[in-house]
Amino acid sequence: MQYPQFIAIDASSWEEHAHPVAIAWSMADGQIKTTLIQPEDDWDDWDIALQDLHGITPDTLYQRGETLWSVIRELENDLEQPYLYADDAGRTELMLEKIYDACGRDLSIEIGSHEEVLQEPALEPGAEFHQTCDDRVHQMLLAWAAENGRH
Secondary structure, rough: OOOOOOEEEEEOOOOOOOOEEEEEEEOOOOOOOEEEOOOOOOOOOOOHHHHHOOOOOOHHHHHHEEEEHHHHHHHHHHOOOOOEEOOHHHHHHHHHHHHHOOOOOOOOOOEEEHHOOOOOOOOOOOHHOOOOOHHHHHHHHHHHHOOOOOO
C-alpha cells in the first residue's frame, strides 16, 4: 500500500526570521519520522508562546537536535519522489529552504498543498497554532486513509 508523503515543520516563531525547530514527514508505507533540528549559531529567533505549544526549549534543540545535514540526508533517503504534501505549503517550503540554504544547497524537494490529495480538510482551521508537526502529519495520513478506504 502506497501512501502520499506528508510533511510539517514547527518553527521558532511566526516571524519572517523564524527557523525550523522540528520536522515530521511520512513515508510511502505510512510510517512517520520526526526529529528536532539543531539550530545554526545565528538562528536566535524564539517565541516563548510556541515553546509552550511544542514543549521544546533552545537548550533541548542544542542537546538533542539533529544537524541540518542529517535532517536533509534522512529526509531525502525516505522520499519515494521529491514531492511532499504539507498543511501549510508556503511556510513549509520557507523552512525547508532555510535548512538547505544553511547547508549551501538548493532545495531539491517540491512542496504541494495537502488539499491536492484530500477531499476534506484534514486539519482543524488554525491547527498549526496548537498541534505539533508530527500530530499534523498523522492527521493528514489518517484523513487520506479514511478517504481511500484504508484504515
